[in-house]
Amino acid sequence: MKVLWIEDHEPVRDMLAIAADKAARARVQIDLVLAPTLMEAERRLRLERFDLVITELTLPDSYDGDMTIARIANMGKHRVAVSSTHPDRDTIVSTALRCGCNIADTPIFKANLPYNRFIQRPEAMLDFFFDQMPAPGPKTRIAAA
Template sequence: MKVLWIEDHEPVRDMLAIAADKAARARVQVDLVLAPTLMEAERRLRLERFDLIITELTLPDSYDGDMTIARIANMGSHRIAVSSAHADRESIVATAHRCGCNIAAEPVFKANLPYNRFIQRPEAMLDFFFDQMAEPETRQHIAAA
């Protein structure tokens, strides 16, 4: 799975880079690309195809969460997931979902992400990515099977 993670907080990017390196060494099928700004993400989206884009809502070059998602959604047919500490993340994601955006309906509170588990168990990071790809009703069917 090829994932673009847009994250402006450098310590978080560092932990994700370590987790991606551990995943590669463990032969977990994750290709993680990190971008610190929306402009860098758009540059990568013009050059590469991604299965999943995970983004913060407010970035140094995009303070409006709705606009951040709109710009990413207009760059291709990839799945978008929100990992943010932004207070309005639920309403922003709900609006994007109602507008037909291919977005995970449940945003993730960034501070609760298990970065250390991603490093210790690279398959946990891949599981997290797959969870962001599935719709809630699909997750229930998978859990029941």
């Protein structure tokens, strides 16, 4: 699975890089690309295809969470997941869902992510990524009344 993780906090990026390295050594099929800013993420999205994009809502070059999601969602057919401590993350995700965005319906509270478990058990990180993907099965459409 190819994942772009947009994270502006360097210590978190360092832990994710260590976890990705451990996954590669354990031959867990994760290709993790880290981006510190939205501009860097957009550059990567123009050049590569990703299955999943995990993002913060406020980044050094994008303070509006709705705009951050819109810019990422419009750059491909990847799934988007929100990992943030932003207080309005639930509202922003529900708005994106109503707009038809391919976004995980439950945002992740970044402070509760098990970074150490990702490092100790690389398959746990892969399971986490798969948990952010849409459930298999027929797509349901919500008709407007």
